[in-house]
Amino acid sequence: MSYKGDTFRKCGVIGAGTMGAGIAAHMASCGVDVVLLDLDGQVAADGVARQVKAGGFMMPEFAARVTTGSTRTDLGLLQDCDWIVEAVAERLDIKRALFAQIDTVRRAGCVVSSNTSTIPLAELVASASSELAGDMLITHFFNPPRHMRLLELVSGPRTKHETVERASHFIDHVLGKTIVPCKDTPGFIANRIGCYWLTAGLGEALKLGISPELADAVMGRPFGFPSTGMFGLWDLIGIDLMPGLIRSLQQALPAGDAVQAYEAEPELVAAMLAQGQKGRKSGSGFYRQSADRRVKETFDPTTRSWRPREVPVLPHADAATLIASDTLAGRYAWAVMSRTLAYAAALVPEIADRPDQVDTAMRLGYAWRSGPFELIDQLGKQAFASRLAQDGQAVPPLLAAAGADGFYGQAQGQRTVLVPTSAGAVREPVVQPAGVIALPALRLARQPVFTTEAASLWDIGEGVGLFEFHTPMNVFTPTLLESLRRTLAETPKHFRALVAGNDGRVFSAGADLKGMLAMSEKNDKAGLARFLADGVDTFTALAAAPFPIVGAAGALALGGGCEFLLHTSADALHAEASIGLVESRVGLLPGWGGVARWLLRCHEAGLSSEQAAKQVFAGVLRGVAAPCGFAAQAQHLIRRTDRIVMNVDRLIATARDWAAALAADFTPATPRAVVLPQRGVLAEFLAQQQNDLSPHDRVLGSGLVEILSGDAKTPVSLSEITDRVTTYFLDLVLSDPTRARIAHMLETGKPLKN
Structure with a gap:
């Protein structure tokens, strides 16, 4: 076998x-x-x-x-x-x-x-x-x-x-x-460095008398660390668990290892544990909610009492300037990060053969935006090494050998990294695993076919192009829609198939709400109508393209991002991608053909006209995104034949290979008309939900009843369904409740119920 x-x-x-x-x-x-x-x-x-x-x-x-x-x-x-x-x-x-x-x-x-x-x-x-x-x-x-x-x-x-x-x-x-x-050493890579960072972070904070809030602000955004910071991460992991983790490392490592310089369980931690303060799991650690749940509180390490949580202001926002400043925040940043980064540099090749392996482990294991060697390069390798020496700290051999260019460089269109050898160190390419197409490497290796401020078209091999969009949150602006139309026109000149995707945490957050709100506040109905028609026409052309287009969504695909995927020839979703028509959260309906296309996919999956209409009605009205690829498939947002990819690193390559295979014998699908249920079916369906809906959601629901209703016999074209949506969309986008929802979403990132 x-x-x-x-x-x-x-x-x-x-x-x-x-x-x-x-x-x-x-x-x-x-x-x-x-x-x-x-x-x-x-x-x-x-x-x-x-x-x-x-x-x-x-x-x-x-x-x-x-x-x-x-x-x-x-x-x-x-x-x-x-x-x-x-x-x-x-x-x-x-x-x-x-x-x-x-x-x-x-x-x-x-x-x-x-x-x-x-x-x-x-x-x-x-x-x-x-x-x-x-x-x-x-x-x-x-x-x-x-x-x-x-x-x-x-x-x-x-x-x-x-x-x-x-x-x-x-x-x-x-x-x-x-x-x-990893090498067969205690703690391997991520926990060896991560536990040391946490130990030094608490130990140095207690020495300097810095507040938990300020320490967390320092160990957060400036270095690209998670917002939990230092004390928040102790709470998250468990104050009761951390001493055991540190002790296990100390017991397994030699006396000269840097982790031995700190107490595994400082007196403060012992006192907190004696009072049952174990972190988030117990409801209190260094932080908690007040008894009435109205006030966020901090356990002050100096007074050993609870007080309202402070909102600290950092003297500098970037790591290099902060760490060089003669401020309490700067001294804390240097005390912790000088030791942590030097520790990481001293551990290669003991724990791993290469610095890039260490950086990958810390990015993925501790959610650092940059690994320790990347951080050293950002701070300036020579300046960092010089200050270590001035501070009386040992300069690790690998750090001394890095040279003026730092640990990472570029050669012949490839990113390189300094790798230790018995004779010193040599530069080697940062190699991608076989079968992975990484956009950062692609950008180094070649020039795009064309690029605009909103998107780029790349050659990713096998006769396939990649349409990469890179607006903020990958939202569809007029420029991005224009770039998509240009891509549809250019692709046959260069490629036989196309993949649409990017490497961000958001595939697309939808239409440009900021621009729409500006037009709405000016009562620019003509401008809004042009933007709406522009999206409909562009997505219709996307669906009718004479070559296969595979959407590759590795993360959030919401609103217009979901509508885009509903118009492609095929979709490849990362298993953890969240997808949905969520326009109701901002008081709108999906305006670029998404309602009709989702309805069609439900019919193609074998649902009856009533089942399909109710599925789309409920999904659009509630604006809840499918939380994963499998849920999206169950809800018919993607087809049963579409692919769910487990490793997000392999998503674009999987989509590329699939697009190439589809190109061998491709004919664009001709969308069939669909039968819609009688109005009474959806009117009753809406009436059953009225008590759970806000006033504006009832308005949206009434519109959906009219859009998704027919005579239960005569097929209705997808374009007619989209035209119905357009009528309601333009009234909605100019209404005060919708303006309030859009403004609230832009300000807070959360929906407003009005």
């Missing part, structure tokens, strides 16, 4: 805690049958139930793919697994005993891995059979497994190369994780 990674069909997970159950849930979401075992079978069943409640499954029904049981009685359920993951307590004796049990039931070639974050693989396999050791790895997931892309992979001298290859293929292509190979 073949054990190629993409043929894995059944996996086992032992340990049904938060991590183990989360791994099982993610595997099930990826289409795999899973066995989840714990000492007590009920614990395993409860673990699945918790994951359903917490959103660990992409769709609740995927929980049916998980079979639960007890390690005491049900180990036999693992005998036909392709991969078994251990996620039990961090005790070497427990893990070794469990692996010995697994070895008695697993079939030959079954991959076995530990999710340990602290115990080296060499110790785990020390007493294992040669057969088991050859199939063993460490696969360190990050929590929550569904959402965290990083997986740290550790193999050892006894691990078979085939085992690494098979597991890597499955983890990458099926589970959608970004694999970073």
Whole structure:
């Protein structure tokens, strides 16, 4: 039997805690049958139930793919697994005993891995059979497994190369994780550096007497760290858990390691834990809500009492200027980041072969916008090294060897990175995994076919072009619509197919609300009508293109972004992409043909005219986006034949290959007319929801009744349905309730119910 990674069909997970159950849930979401075992079978069943409640499954029904049981009685359920993951307590004796049990039931070639974050693989396999050791790895997931892309992979001298290859293929292509190979060292990469950063962050804050709010502001936006900052992250992880994590590193690392300079549990932390302040899980840590839930409060480390939370103002917004300033914020920034970045530089090649591997691990594992070596380059490598020396801190050899150009550079259209060698360091290309098209690398390697302020057209090989849009939030402005029309005209001259996508966190947030609001406030009905007609005409041309167009959405596709995807020949969605016609949130209806196109997809999926109309009516009126690709498919926003891609890094390449295949024998689809139910059907449907709707939503609902109603016999063209929408849209966009909703959305990012 073949054990190629993409043929894995059944996996086992032992340990049904938060991590183990989360791994099982993610595997099930990826289409795999899973066995989840714990000492007590009920614990395993409860673990699945918790994951359903917490959103660990992409769709609740995927929980049916998980079979639960007890390690005491049900180990036999693992005998036909392709991969078994251990996620039990961090005790070497427990893990070794469990692996010995697994070895008695697993079939030959079954991959076995530990999710340990602290115990080296060499110790785990020390007493294992040669057969088991050859199939063993460490696969360190990050929590929550569904959402965290990083997986740290550790193999050892006894691990078979085939085992690494098979597991890597499955983890990458099926589970959608970004694999970073790590050395077999304590804490691996992300937690080794991340825990040190957290330890130094708290320790230096206590030394300087800086407030939690100011410390969090410093360790936030200036460095591209998450908004939780330092004290907020202690609260999020758990103040009760952090000392144990730090102690485990200190016990595993030599006396001279920098992490030994800080207390694992400072007296302040011990006092807080004695009072039950464990962080978010207990409702209070360094932060909490007041008893009446009206005031955000801070536990002041100096007074040891609660006070209203402050809103600090940083003296400088960028990291380099801040870290150089002689201010409390600047001194704290230098104290923490000088030590953290120097620590990271000193650990290569101990923990990883290359700086770019470390940067990837910190970006994906701790949500840093830039990794430590990228941050050093941003601060200025020479200036950073000089200040380290002036401060009496050791300058790591790799930092000294980086040269004037820093760790990263450019050569022959490729990004390069400084890699340590036995003789010093050499520059090597930053290599993309096979089958990945990364836009940053594409931009370095070649020039676009054309570019505007709103979009670019690229050659991505195989006779396929890439239409990349890059307006703020990728919203559709008049310029972007014009760029799309130009792309539709230019593509046949250069390519046989087209992919539409980008590399941002937002595929498209829809139409340009700011521009629409400006026209509305001027009562510029003619301008709004032109913008509306421009979008309809452009998207209609998109759907009628004589070559295949594959939409590649890796993230949010809302409003006009969703309407765009409803007009393409085919769609490739990242599994976590959220898609929906959400115009009702700003008091509007989808104006660029999305209502008609969604209705058509519902009919093509086999829904009756009444079912299809109700599906679209409810979806548009409620303005709720499908939370993942599978939900979008279930709601017929994408077709059953459209593709859901697990690894977002492979999205554009997948869409490219699909577009090339479609081009071989492509004829644009001719949209058929659809039958609409009688008016009374939707009028009654609206009446059933009236009590749950705001006054303006009732107006939207009344409009949808007229738009989606017919005589239940005569087919209605898609263009006629869109024309009906246009009539209501122009009245709505000029109304005060809609203006208020748009203004509120632009100001707060949240919908207003009026």
